[in-house]
Every structure is written in C-alpha cells, then in structure tokens.
Amino acid sequence: MPMLMLKDLPRYECLLEGARQNPDLDPSACEAFLTLLRTGDEVFGVVERRLSEHNLSQGRFSVLMLLWKVCARAPESGCATPARPPTPAELAEAAGVTRATMTGLVDTLERDGLVRREPDPNDRRMMWVQLTPKGEALIKEMLPLHFRMMACLMQPLSETERKTMVKLLNKVLEQASGQRAPAQPN
Amino acid sequence: MPMLMLKDLPRYECLLEGARQNPDLDPSACEAFLTLLRTGDEVFGVVERRLSEHNLSQGRFSVLMLLWKVCARAPESGCATPARPPTPAELAEAAGVTRATMTGLVDTLERDGLVRREPDPNDRRMMWVQLTPKGEALIKEMLPLHFRMMACLMQPLSETERKTMVKLLNKVLEQASGQRAPAQPN
C-alpha cells in the first residue's frame, strides 16, 4: 500500500455540501477520482501482500516478469526476440522507473540470487541482466498464482463490465498522460 | 509515482496468446487488472507532480486535509464536531497508514511549520495535532487547484460514465477488501 489514501471515502452528500461552498468542486468528478485511487490502492495492497509471502514486491516481480518474457519468448508468439539480455536502463524504461531505482532493485534481486549481472562484451558501459535458474523457477511458480489472483479480483465483473471499465479507464489514462506531458514536439 | 507499473500495457492478442499457454490466465481479467493499476498509477503521478510544486506530497496533503476538515467543519454541515484536535493515531487510521508512518509525516510537516503538536492535558500518552495558520493558508490555497485538477482528469467522462465507473470500481474494491481480511468476526 504505497500511497496514502483516505480509508473511508466521503459520502456523496458531503461532496454536494462541499460543492455548495466551493464552486470548483465537481461532485461526480471527485467521487470518480477518489474511488479510482482508493480501488487502485486496495488492489495494489492485495497484490503486495500475496507477493510478500514469496519475498517479492511489485517492483521485484515486475523485473522478474520482464526478464522471463525475454528468455521464454516462444518463436511462434510473434514478438521479436532480442539479440541479447536487457540492460538495467531498458528494464527501467519498461518498468517506468528511473535507472537509479533499477540499480537498487537489481541489487537486491542479485543479493537474493534471483538475477545475475554480466558485462556487455561489446560496450563496456553496459550490463546485461538475466534470470538465474532460481529466479526462473520462482517466476514460473508465481505466475499461475498471480493470474489466478487477477481473475479472483475481477470475478465480480462480467465480461461486458470488464470491457466497459477498461474503456472508461483508458479515457482517464489518456487524459492523465496528456496532463503529464502536454506536448511532445520531439 | 509510487508503484512500479509496466509502462506499456500488453496488447490483448498477447494476452490471448499467453492464455493458450497458461490456463490460469483470464485475458479480460488481466486486461482489466493491468489497466486499473496503470491508470491509478498515472493519475497518482499527476497529483503528486501538482502537489510537489507546492512542496507537498499525497501523504502530506492528506494530513492537511484531515486537519482542515476538523477545524473548518461548519455547524450546518451535519457532521459531528469532535471535541478536540485529532491525535496521530487517529490521523493514521483515517489516512490508512501505520502510526509510525504518521509520526514521520507529522515530523516533516511540523518542521515546515504547517502543523503543530501539543500534548493532551488529560492523557499524557496522547498528542494533539493542529494546523498552524501557515498550514491553513496553504490548504485553503491548494484546495481549489486540487478540485479543478480532479475535474480536469475526469473531464473525458460524462456524468453517466462516471457513475458507471464508480459502480464497477466499487465492485472490485469490495472484492479486494474481502481478499485482505477474509473474515472480521469481531
């Protein structure tokens, strides 16, 4: 549960009351906003708790996933097979964290024997990161559990409702991404 | 951006491909799950970035909000007015963090002169936490900006879509809360 989020969402009447005092408060927007963050936080918490039983966190798990996808890439999957293992910078980019953060993640994963660093023979600035057998065994063990957890969490929604939620969330996602970088002139 | 979340969500075809190899993978559940976390992360990031321009974070802002709600509670708002300022433990409970975390938050807020600690005269274990005038001024300045940001983020959704999203998210929220504490016998 990484972010501090109000545990009890305000009742809608309180939002309406607040809107009467503050013209900037849009009750339905506020409700949607708070519910989104609250739900994301709660779901994230469930995931973290499950992962922590296997000594993992979201971050560590994501790195293992990224590494596993590379080495497990079947030829028929249609995805391009990279010529070499990924570098910390590539992992950071894919995971959406800074290179400094990735250094720390790979440090602890390496300390726990799940991952191995190896210098790139062609560019001495770079490192390659690879799963160890132990890391591969762990991710293979975890994946089915992780998938079942996703299914369990989304079980109250019908197929149609899932599609609807994804559609609505994507609208918000796009808006939020635009907020972050209003223009990418390149 | 507190949580590490894959930046590029997998395409749906890849999920279908994965499901063929792993019977536990439910493609629509997986898509909904990833989109939910990704969107929550992105929205959270927008908020953090805005708040950081005023030297705040989600956590610091939430504490100020909680303190402000107490002292700004108008009699006609219908909410019960507490007899005294909140304690760190109450703030932690309301914000959904541990008491230890709240100690740290109040530490930095007090260091920055936004908040004041005062011993409870009736129970020497407890402290009262209150906004300073500086803290109150800051939250009053921030709130309209914060409300406008919520409205902006939710602007792509119609009123109906917001209601729908809240309804669907609440189903997931309830499921996730149940996951966390399967039974509360009390």
Place this chain on the structure above:
DNA sequence: CAATTGTAGTTAGCCACCTGACTATAAGCC
C-alpha cells in the same frame, strides 16, 4: 586525432511506506 557531447550505471541523500520493538501511560482486575 582531440575535444566535446551524450549515455550507462552507480552513488549519495531525501522521502514515505513498512514491521517490530521500546517507553510511558492508562485502564482493568484480582
């Protein structure tokens, strides 16, 4: 070829989250 510029990885230092242990105090119960 030498100097500049850019890139990869790390380090240091900050913040906010956690757990677990500790201290002081209050409350309940012989």
Place this chain on the structure above:
DNA sequence: GGCTTATAGTCAGGTGGCTAACTACAATTG
C-alpha cells in the same frame, strides 16, 4: 493498591521511489 493488559507515540532498520551528481565509456564532430 498493585499486577496485567492495552494503548499512544516513537525509534531502528529495511525497502523502493525520487533527483542530482559522479565515473566510465562511446560517439560525434571540429
């Protein structure tokens, strides 16, 4: 009244985010 138990706040130590600065190396360019 004196144990025991419970509660409030804090501290210690760990993790995972961040930025900014540094080192080593590669690439570009005059």
